[in-house]
Amino acid sequence: MTLLENKNYSEQSVFLPENLLREARRQKDLRDCSVPRVCVLDPDGDIVRYLKKNTAALNSCWACYHSDLYSARYKDVDFGIIGCAVGASYAVLLAEQLFVSGCDLLVSITSAGKLNQHLLKDYVLITDSIRDEGTSYHYLPANEKAFLDQNLLTRLQPLFTSGQVSVQPGKSWTTDAPYRETSSAITYAQTLGVDCVEMEASALYAFSQVKSKPVVCFAHITNSMARQSGDFEKGAENGSLTSLELIYQTAKLLQ
Numbered sequence: 001m002t003l004l005e006n007k008n009y010s011e012q013s014v015f016l017p018e019n020l021l022r023e024a025r026r027q028k029d030l031r032d033c034s035v036p037r038v039c040v041l042d043p044d045g046d047i048v049r050y051l052k053k054n055t056a057a058l059n060s061c062w063a064c065y066h067s068d069l070y071s072a073r074y075k076d077v078d079f080g081i082i083g084c085a086v087g088a089s090y091a092v093l094l095a096e097q098l099f100v101s102g103c104d105l106l107v108s109i110t111s112a113g114k115l116n117q118h119l120l121k122d123y124v125l126i127t128d129s130i131r132d133e134g135t136s137y138h139y140l141p142a143n144e145k146a147f148l149d150q151n152l153l154t155r156l157q158p159l160f161t162s163g164q165v166s167v168q169p170g171k172s173w174t175t176d177a178p179y180r181e182t183s184s185a186i187t188y189a190q191t192l193g194v195d196c197v198e199m200e201a202s203a204l205y206a207f208s209q210v211k212s213k214p215v216v217c218f219a220h221i222t223n224s225m226a227r228q229s230g231d232f233e234k235g236a237e238n239g240s241l242t243s244l245e246l247i248y249q250t251a252k253l254l255q
Helices: 017-028 046-052 090-098 150-155 157-161 183-191 201-209 234-253
Strands: 038-042 071-074 078-085 105-114 123-132 167-175 196-198 213-225
Touching: 017 090, 038 090, 038 150, 038 234, 046 071, 046 201, 046 234, 071 167, 071 234, 078 234, 090 105, 090 201, 090 213, 105 157, 105 234, 123 196, 123 201, 150 157, 150 234, 157 167, 167 201, 196 213, 201 213, 213 234
Parallel strands: 038 078, 038 105, 105 213, 123 167, 167 196
Antiparallel strands: 071 078, 105 196, 123 213
């Protein structure tokens, strides 16, 4: 028997995020209230660390056992943000819980390795992703693709001509084993037209497709898999300022 057998995709889960959060609120003596409508996953944690130095504060409506949600504001957009949400399974666990807690739009901005040497921009809006992780296969059959909702993509087109953000559309390879990015695996991904490699997008998009929830995944192109000196440099405040502008413009276009 393989891991992909015995998957009934139309069957409801017994374990529901809203029920877990109900018990968490009971145990933590938290009131039942809503998180911000716009929420952000920050796998590297740099944006959260920057915001904590300024005005970000812990959100008292977030009942998750495994993470802290901070309430923040950039220009005139209020949002919630969770740091260090690394990997497909953890990112989707948080997505499930955020959307039953009042979130209406989830944005993920993750560091990514560059596979397409012709990329011109600092960020990639991930339009579709190779499913090389396990979580998405609990949501979508193996023969289906994980991709950004077409309506969201259409509404985000102005990002590509904005003078304030450096972003282009592209395709990612989502892996849950970054230290198994072998030369042959990289070459194969490149033959499929992949632009970058990261750890969350395909699972978040699979969740988005099945649950009909708006999720947008960006990759901040920061490295060449540590194959050269100077990798992982993001710019001012470890890339937080440019990422916040990207979050802001995305929220403005979609809210």
